Structures are given as structure tokens and as C-alpha cells.
Amino acid sequence: MRYISTRGGMAPQAFSDILLGGLAPDGGLSIPESYPQFDLEALTELAKLNYRDLALEIVSRFVDDIPHADLKALIDKTYTPAVYCNGRSKAQSEHITPLIKLDGTLFVQELSNGPTLAFKDMAMQLLGNLFEYVLTARGEQVNIVGATSGDTGSAAEYAMRGKQGVNVFMLSPYGKMSPFQRAQMFSLQDENIHNLSVKGFFDACQDIVKAVNNDAEFKAKYKIGAVNSINWGRIVAQVVYYFKGYFAAAKTVGDPVDFAVPSGNFGNICAGHIARQMGLPIRRLVVATNENDVLDEFFKTGGYHPRGVDKTYETSSPSMDISKASNLERFVFDLIGRDSAKLAELWRSVEQGQGFKLSAEDFARLHDDYGFRSEASNHADRIASIREVFEKYGVQIDPHTADGFKAAKAHRDPAVTMVIMETALPAKFEDTMKEALKINPFRPAGLAGLEALPQRFDVLEADAEAIKAYLRERIAV
Numbered sequence: 001m002r003y004i005s006t007r008g009g010m011a012p013q014a015f016s017d018i019l020l021g022g023l024a025p026d027g028g029l030s031i032p033e034s035y036p037q038f039d040l041e042a043l044t045e046l047a048k049l050n051y052r053d054l055a056l057e058i059v060s061r062f063v064d065d066i067p068h069a070d071l072k073a074l075i076d077k078t079y080t081p082a083v084y085c086n087g088r089s090k091a092q093s094e095h096i097t098p099l100i101k102l103d104g105t106l107f108v109q110e111l112s113n114g115p116t117l118a119f120k121d122m123a124m125q126l127l128g129n130l131f132e133y134v135l136t137a138r139g140e141q142v143n144i145v146g147a148t149s150g151d152t153g154s155a156a157e158y159a160m161r162g163k164q165g166v167n168v169f170m171l172s173p174y175g176k177m178s179p180f181q182r183a184q185m186f187s188l189q190d191e192n193i194h195n196l197s198v199k200g201f202f203d204a205c206q207d208i209v210k211a212v213n214n215d216a217e218f219k220a221k222y223k224i225g226a227v228n229s230i231n232w233g234r235i236v237a238q239v240v241y242y243f244k245g246y247f248a249a250a251k252t253v254g255d256p257v258d259f260a261v262p263s264g265n266f267g268n269i270c271a272g273h274i275a276r277q278m279g280l281p282i283r284r285l286v287v288a289t290n291e292n293d294v295l296d297e298f299f300k301t302g303g304y305h306p307r308g309v310d311k312t313y314e315t316s317s318p319s320m321d322i323s324k325a326s327n328l329e330r331f332v333f334d335l336i337g338r339d340s341a342k343l344a345e346l347w348r349s350v351e352q353g354q355g356f357k358l359s360a361e362d363f364a365r366l367h368d369d370y371g372f373r374s375e376a377s378n379h380a381d382r383i384a385s386i387r388e389v390f391e392k393y394g395v396q397i398d399p400h401t402a403d404g405f406k407a408a409k410a411h412r413d414p415a416v417t418m419v420i421m422e423t424a425l426p427a428k429f430e431d432t433m434k435e436a437l438k439i440n441p442f443r444p445a446g447l448a449g450l451e452a453l454p455q456r457f458d459v460l461e462a463d464a465e466a467i468k469a470y471l472r473e474r475i476a477v
């Protein structure tokens with residue numbers, strides 16, 4: 001399996017090479033030359049496997065430069081109940097991503113039982129082990145510099161803590177994260193994890209990360225890397241739980257199943273699209289957005305018009321407050337028949353701030369051939385959904401999963417099984433949960449008292465030069 005760029009300007013590469021890189025040299029995203037295929041007979045065999053063995057069967061089709069036994073060891077170490085034990089029920093943790101049944105054909109798939117209580121752990125934990133393996137084999141190091149408003153940063157830190165060859169420098173806005181999020185990140189005492197609390201907003205943190213990366217000399221000398229949502233390793237790891245969820249929900253292998261996915265950067269649902277292209281009988285993929293509805297607009301009109309950060313609203317499902325969906329480029333590449341010249345032209349107009357509109361034929365295929373639907377929610381919808389799910393089914397869902405619930409309801413066919421992807425545990429969003437349910441959400445036992453642990457972070461000015469000086473002092477070259 002080799003990888004090319006969506007924009008056509010990269011010689012085919014092996015998995016380990018693109019794993020550590022960010023954008024392809026031509027500004028595109030890496031994507032496999034073709035998708036591995038599973039027919040009904042092969043799927044029936046996969047359905048018998050536990051999460052680890054299933055992950056090995058799927059991930060190994062995308063990786064041909066890591067020996068099978070080594071890949072197996074990395075996957076076994078990643079997907080163990082000991083890591084995914086923060087869910088509602090310890091007894092279920094062997095399933096890693098267990099299903100909760102709401103009614104006869106409506107399910108929630110728990111993806112948030114990892115260390116930071118968000119689905120990002122599912123992929124990031126594997127990435128941490130893959131990075132360590134590849135860097136150790138090559139005798140290299142990487143210094144991950146990122147910006148976070150909460151979820152991504154903590155998932156990256158918990159995945160990379162204590163890993164050989166990896167340092168993490170995570171910028172977050174000083175005083176702007178919830179006490180829980182702050183405690184999650186800042187209580188890590190590992191020497192390779194550095195929390196930089198920046199006096200400014202999230203945008204300022206992001207601008208500084210961009211400035212560091214735009215300094216090519218600095219970037220090369222200090223081996224600056226990233227683990228953002230375009231990372232291919234993250235997408236591959238996410239493909240696995242669609243198979244797992246499908247097998248758990250379908251009465252018979254071959255039956256159609258729909259998935260509803262709370263979306264921001266289009267990483268999670270892009271993995272669903274890939275699973276579908278591999279032969280998994282997914283019927284519909286329902287994109288759920290909040291008030292930041294650039295994706296809902298795309299799937300309803302065929303027009304993709306990313307908005308500026310100044311037009312991004314702060315909402316009560318904050319991890320979906322995104323005005324530009326980086327991974328959409330991978331899906332559109334497939335949709336337009338993998339025509340990289342055409343793709344490059346479309347994204348040139350995105351980068352110039354104009355966006356684009358699909359042709360009528362491509363727009364029709366998006367629904368008919370690729371199964372996409374979409375729905376947007378607002379704060380009142382989230383509160384109503386959280387209440388409805390709790391009152392009807394006795395299940396607490398977080399505000400992001402609530403966006404998924406509304407989208408699932410809007411596109412549900414009672415004859416077809418629907419799985420809503422749970423992207424975070426309610427414990428991360430106490431204020432909204434209390435507003436909806438008047439009670440505190442359940443918190444996993446191991447995290448009681450989290451906020452009282454000693455915290456380790458440095459406060460810095462929102463100035464790229466100050467951050468570079470901080471990095472120079474701490475990175476041995």
C-alpha cells in the first residue's frame with residue numbers, strides 16, 4: 001500500500017514516511033492509492049474478531065513497512081481494557097467501543113472511554129505507539145508543537161507522555177479552558193510534556209504555531225512536527241471502530257446500517273466514508289454540525305465556503321467550532337473520481353477565500369452513491385436532545401453527541417439500524433449537562449479529585465519569538 005497526494009504532486013510513499021509528515025509537499029493530503037476491499041465472506045470472518053484482532057486485520061492492509069508481528073504488538077498494547085476503562089461500565093470495557101441500545105434500532109457507540117474521555121483517544125493512543133516505534137527504529141526525534149482549546153491537546157499529551165523520541169509543546173489560552181480540561185493537561189508530570197499557557201485567545205496560539213512552522217530553518221533544526229487532524233494515522237485508526245460498530249449493530253452481516261457523526265474537521269466521518277469504500281455495508285453517513293454549519297451547507301447545497309476565524313461561533317459543543325473542515329479534501333478527491341488536477345483547482349479557490357460549488361452530477365452522487373446526509377443544531381437543540389435521551393432511555397450524552405442525536409433523528413428510517421457516534425463523555429462539559437439535567441454528569445471513578453492534583457505549566461506572552469526562545473532552551477539539537 002502506497003500513498004499519493006490528493007493534489008497529484010507527491011511520488012508514492014510508504015506508511016511510515018507519511019505518518020510523521022504533515023501536509024504533502026504540494027499542499028495536499030496523503031491518501032492510499034486504492035482502498036483495500038472486503039467482500040461479504042471476508043466481512044463475516046471479521047465479525048468474529050475482538051477489537052484488537054479486528055484492528056490488526058484492518059490497519060495492516062494500510063501498512064506494509066512495519067513487520068506484522070511488530071504491528072500486532074503495537075495494536076495489542078494500545079487497545080486494551082486497561083486504557084479504555086473510563087466508560088459507563090467496566091464490564092463493557094473489553095469491547096473497547098461498546099454499543100448502548102437506545103431502542104430497537106437506535107444505538108450509541110461509546111468512543112470516549114480512553115484517558116481523556118473523548119473519541120480522539122481512539123486514534124491518538126495508537127499514534128503515540130506508532131510514533132515511538134518509527135522514531136526509535138530511525139534514531140530520530142520529533143518535537144510536536146500544537147495549539148489547543150481543550151480536547152486535541154489533552155488527547156495528544158496522554159498519547160505521547162513518556163514516549164521515546166517525542167516531546168510535546170502544547171499551547172493553550174491562559175485562563176480560557178474549563179477547570180476539568182486544565183487539570184487534565186496540567187496535572188501531567190511527564191518530562192516530555194510541556195504545557196505553555198499563552199496570554200491570549202486560542203487564535204493567538206494557532207497563529208504562533210503557524211509562525212513557528214513557517215520558519216523553515218527553525219522547523220528543520222528543531223525537528224518540529226504535528227499530530228493534527230489531517231494525520232493519516234489518525235484516520236486509519238478511526239476506520240476500525242466503524243467496522244466494530246457495524247458488526248455489533250447489524251442483525252446479519254450484509255444488512256444496511258446508518259451512522260450519525262458529530263463533525264468538525266471531518267476526520268471522524270472521513271474514516272466512515274473509507275470504511276464504506278472498503279465494502280462495509282454502511283447505507284448513510286449523517287454529518288452533524290452545530291451553529292458552525294459549513295459542512296451542513298456543503299452537504300445540503302454542494303457549495304463549500306469556509307469562513308474566517310472571525311465568523312466562527314463559540315458554542316456549547318466547542319470541539320466542533322470549526323469553520324474549515326481540513327479532511328473534506330480527502331472525500332472530495334474520491335467524489336470527483338480522484339482527478340487531482342481538478343481537486344487542486346477547487347482547493348486553490350478555497351485558499352483564495354472563494355470556495356467552490358460542486359457540479360450537479362457530483363452533488364447528486366454525494367447523496368446517491370456516497371450516502372451522505374447532514375443536519376445542524378443549536379444550543380436549544382442540544383439541551384432538548386440531552387434531556388430527551390436521559391428521560392426516554394436513562395442515558396447521559398454529552399453536547400457533541402447530542403448534535404449527533406438530532407441529526408440521527410432527522411434522517412432516521414425506523415427499518416434501518418442507526419448508530420450515533422459518541423465523541424465525548426458528559427463529564428467534560430458539566431455546565432451544559434447541569435443546564436439540561438439539573439444534575440452533575442457521572443464522572444469515571446479514577447478521575448475523582450482531578451482538579452486538586454498539582455499542576456505543571458508555564459505562562460508565556462502571546463509572541464512567536466518568546467515561544468521560539470522557550471523551545472530553543474528545551475530542545476537539544
Ligand SMILES: *Cc1c(COP(=O)(O)O)cnc(C)c1O
Pocket residue numbers: 118119120151152229262263264265266267268269319320400423424
Ligand atoms: C474533535 C471532536 C469532534 C469533531 O471531530 P472531527 O474528526 O474533527 O470531525 C467532535 N466531538 C468532539 C468531542 C471532539 O473532540
